[in-house]
Amino acid sequence: MANGMICYMLKLEEIEKLAKLARLEIPAEEKETLRKEVGEILEYIGQIQKLSPQEPPKEAGIIHNVFCDDKGPHQTGEFTDALLANAPDREDGYIKVKKIL
Amino acid sequence: MKIDLENLTIKKAHNALLRKEFSARELVENYLAEIEKKNPALNAYLEVFGDVLEQAGAADEKIKKGDTSLLTGIPFAIKDNILIKGRRAGAASRILENYVAPYDATAIKKLKEAGAIFLGRANMDEFAMGSSTENSAYGVTKNPHDETRVAGGSSGGSAAAVAADLALAALGSDTGGSVRQPASFCGLVGLKPTYGAVSRSGLMAMGSSLDQIGPLAKNVEDAEIIFNAICGQDLMDSTTISEKTYPAGSLPEKFIVGVPRDFLGEGVAPEVLKNFEAGLKKLEQAGVEIRDIELPNIRYSLPVYYIIMPAEISSNLARFDGVKFGAKISGSNLLEDYLKTRGQLFGKEARRRIILGTYVLSAGYYDAYYNKAIAVRKMIADDLKKVFDSGVNAIATPTTPSPAFKIGEKINDPLQMYLADIFTVTANIAGIPAISIPSGFTESADKKLPLSLQLQASWGREDILFEIGKKFEKI
Numbered sequence: 001m002a003n004g005m006i007c008y009m010l011k012l013e014e015i016e017k018l019a020k021l022a023r024l025e026i027p028a029e030e031k032e033t034l035r036k037e038v039g040e041i042l043e044y045i046g047q048i049q050k051l052s053p054q055e056p057p058k059e060a061g062i063i064h065n066v067f068c069d070d071k072g073p074h075q076t077g078e079f080t081d082a083l084l085a086n087a088p089d090r091e092d093g094y095i096k097v098k099k100i101l
Numbered sequence: 102m103k104i105d106l107e108n109l110t111i112k113k114a115h116n117a118l119l120r121k122e123f124s125a126r127e128l129v130e131n132y133l134a135e136i137e138k139k140n141p142a143l144n145a146y147l148e149v150f151g152d153v154l155e156q157a158g159a160a161d162e163k164i165k166k167g168d169t170s171l172l173t174g175i176p177f178a179i180k181d182n183i184l185i186k187g188r189r190a191g192a193a194s195r196i197l198e199n200y201v202a203p204y205d206a207t208a209i210k211k212l213k214e215a216g217a218i219f220l221g222r223a224n225m226d227e228f229a230m231g232s233s234t235e236n237s238a239y240g241v242t243k244n245p246h247d248e249t250r251v252a253g254g255s256s257g258g259s260a261a262a263v264a265a266d267l268a269l270a271a272l273g274s275d276t277g278g279s280v281r282q283p284a285s286f287c288g289l290v291g292l293k294p295t296y297g298a299v300s301r302s303g304l305m306a307m308g309s310s311l312d313q314i315g316p317l318a319k320n321v322e323d324a325e326i327i328f329n330a331i332c333g334q335d336l337m338d339s340t341t342i343s344e345k346t347y348p349a350g351s352l353p354e355k356f357i358v359g360v361p362r363d364f365l366g367e368g369v370a371p372e373v374l375k376n377f378e379a380g381l382k383k384l385e386q387a388g389v390e391i392r393d394i395e396l397p398n399i400r401y402s403l404p405v406y407y408i409i410m411p412a413e414i415s416s417n418l419a420r421f422d423g424v425k426f427g428a429k430i431s432g433s434n435l436l437e438d439y440l441k442t443r444g445q446l447f448g449k450e451a452r453r454r455i456i457l458g459t460y461v462l463s464a465g466y467y468d469a470y471y472n473k474a475i476a477v478r479k480m481i482a483d484d485l486k487k488v489f490d491s492g493v494n495a496i497a498t499p500t501t502p503s504p505a506f507k508i509g510e511k512i513n514d515p516l517q518m519y520l521a522d523i524f525t526v527t528a529n530i531a532g533i534p535a536i537s538i539p540s541g542f543t544e545s546a547d548k549k550l551p552l553s554l555q556l557q558a559s560w561g562r563e564d565i566l567f568e569i570g571k572k573f574e575k576i
Contacts, residue, residue: 015456022415022459023422023436024452025444038457040516045404045461049469053476066339082203086426097424098435 008042010035104131106266111175111323114269118164118174125160125174129153129218132176136220136267143243145252145261147181148189149221156218163216171326173216178223178268180259182305183314185209185219192305193237194227196421196446198428206303207338208272208314208331215330220268224258227448228418229279229307231255232521235512236450243508244286247548250505253283259317260287270327271317276308277406278500278525280315281537281555285500288539288551290324290570291317293525294332295342295561296532302337308413309340311406311529321538321570328563347561356569358384358556359394359493368520370503372543373552377499380540380554380573384497387572394488394496398480399527405481406526407519408461408474415458418451453515482531489559495569496557498524500537504550528557536566538573 015035019026026034080093089096104123117123133153140146150156153176160174179185182192184202186209191197205213212219226236234242234257242257244250245265252261256273260283263271273280275293284291292315299314306312316327334343360381365374381391423429423442430441447455461470488496502523511518528535535557542549554573558565 010460018456018459018463019444021463022455023419023439023443024447024455025440026452027444030449034453034456037453037515038460041407041457041519042460044516044519045407045470045474048401048404048408048473048477051398051401051473051477051480053473053480055472056476056479068336079203086200086203088423088427088429095424098438100435 008046009039010042102127104128106131106135106269109269110319111171111270111326114175115171115173119169125157125164125218126154128174129157129176129220132220132267132269135265139245139265139267142248143245143261143265143267144224144240145242145258145265145267146178146221147191147193147224147239147258150188150219153218153220160216160218170215170330172212172330174218176218176220176269177212178221178259178262178271179209179219180256180271180273181222181225182229182274183209183272184303184305188222190222190305192228193225193239194446194448194451195238196427196442198446200427202303204303206314207300207335209303211331211333212272223256223262223271223273226255226257226279227451228305228414229255229274229276230414230450230454232278232282232518233506233508233511234258234283235508236448238448241508244505246288246550247505247545249507250550251286251508253286253505255279255283256317257283260284260289260291263287263289263317263319270319270323272314272327272331273317274304274307275313275315275529276311277410277529278522280317281500281525281535281553282521284317284537285539285551285553286505289317289319290321290539291315291537292324292328292563292566293528293535294328294563295347295534296529297340297342297346298332298534298561298563299328300333300335300338300341302335306417308410308529309417310413311410313529321536321567321574324536325563325567342561347559349561352564352568353494356389356494356565357392357492358389358569359392359488359496361396361399361496361498362393364396364399365498368502368523369499373499373501373503376541376543376552377554381497383576384569384573387576389569389572392493394493396484396488396496398477398484401477402481402527402530403519403523405474405477406522406530407457408470409478409530411454411458412462412471413458414451415455415462418447418455421447450515478530481527485527485531485533485559494558494562494565498555500524500553500555504543504545504552524555533557533560534563534566536570538570
């Protein structure tokens with residue numbers, strides 16, 4: 001599966017590392033399939049390696065403030081219930097998670 | 102009262118509503134009856150809303166008062182990744198089980214103001230990732246033209262709903278072809294607007310630099326009516342464009358349509374090529390000049406897309422962690438909560454793309470993949486600009502390399518599935534508008550399968566697509 005200097009097949013440990021970084025628990029039986037599929041996709045998208053495009057200049061466009069003006073705020077708590085209603089665990093107007101430290 | 106839904110368009114329905122030939126209530130009753138009859142087999146809708154008759158009643162009130170727009174009383178199917186306040190929305194994913202939208206998407210707000218009716222939420226590939234709606238956590242949507250085949254994706258439910266007369270029109274979202282490809286498979290018109298033309302506020306993000314909400318409709322005029330109703334600059338989406346962003350031009354006396362011939366051989370079904378050539382002839386009959394053009398880097402659109410899109414997905418889907426919304430699988434500590442919730446509630450394709458995106462963004466590969474893809478993206482956009490600057494008004498290709506494929510045919514070969522997007526991703530990569538228009542049928546085992554022509558125009562020039570599209574439809 002090598003194309004030039006790049007080998008697109010990942011090792012199983014690499015898939016495991018990526019899954020850990022992405023906070024995904026991958027079932028053991030799926031890892032090998034995933035390794036093969038991701039390798040094939042990487043080989044396909046690797047075809048852009050042969051291009052040597054000019055790095056596009058960094059463009060900022062017209063600079064303008066994309067944030068809403070800080071005026072006319074809504075009442076504190078106006079949307080709290082609607083938003084918290086979607087959280088799986090909550091307590092006293094807070095989202096509840098397991099201890100972090 | 103029985104209404105001829107098959108031949109109904111938005112314009113016709115609007116006129117009939119105003120002339121009191123039927124009421125909005127009678128119209129939705131006709132659609133609800135069709136849904137009841139056909140949806141169990143097609144699986145186009147994940148949910149039919151319980152208040153459709155009330156919505157129709159409100160539309161009838163508006164009509165009575167004379168307070169109408171073209172969309173008042175028009176029944177829509179809405180893709181499950183577009184938020185309607187107070188209703189379930191789930192992007193056909195188990196990770197959003199029980200999620201209720203706390204606000205309206207801007208496009209929805211505009212449709213509501215116009216008096217449109219929402220029949221229900223339409224099935225899709227999970228988080229809009231796929232070309233067949235087979236990645237839905239709630240089962241595949243079948244193609245109304247042949248139920249052994251896919252309706253396309255990711256807006257497959259929206260497409261099947263309109264094609265089977267379970268809605269008069271629909272909203273979908275298009276990140277790499279997800280409106281145009283299912284429209285093509287189901288024989289409808291599908292529009293991917295210029296990036297920034299329609300607000301993405303309230304659309305669940307997949308690839309934020311690529312996503313656009315677009316209409317699926319029965320003809321070009323209907324698609325245009327919906328586009329005009331939902332487009333416009335929006336404070337809630339800083340990437341939306343104003344009327345001044347791209348220079349408006351006049352429409353030419355004679356349209357020039359360019360054909361990138363070098364790009365049209367490999368991997369395209371012979372019946373698609375034959376139909377495409379016939380389509381070009383029809384355009385010529387309509388007075389359009391056909392010109393061969395070169396787009397040297399267009400062949401890199403798909404690889405570029407499959408770098409940028411998963412990169413953006415891996416970032417956008419980081420928000421689904423079992424903490425803020427949706428479903429959760431509890432582990433023995435917080436890290437396990439994340440691992441289990443995301444690992445078990447995201448489907449296979451979502452997990453695959455998150456892994457791929459994490460890879461192309463990881464230290465050591467970032468320059469080789471992501472940065473390079475960004476540079477090639479610019480090359481592709483430059484090629485297009487050159488062609489449009491040379492006087493070409495639109496670029497024609499088939500929408501898809503094959504007609505609708507069989508359910509199950511590509512599901513275990515992701516790369517083959519990705520190749521279904523070969524002609525559509527370019528418009529998302531460059532941010533230009535593109536439309537898919539039915540161009541006839543091919544026959545397969547006694548079933549007639551729709552084929553389509555895709556037209557792409559310069560930034561902000563949806564008007565050109567509508568004009569050429571209407572000429573094409575007439576012949």
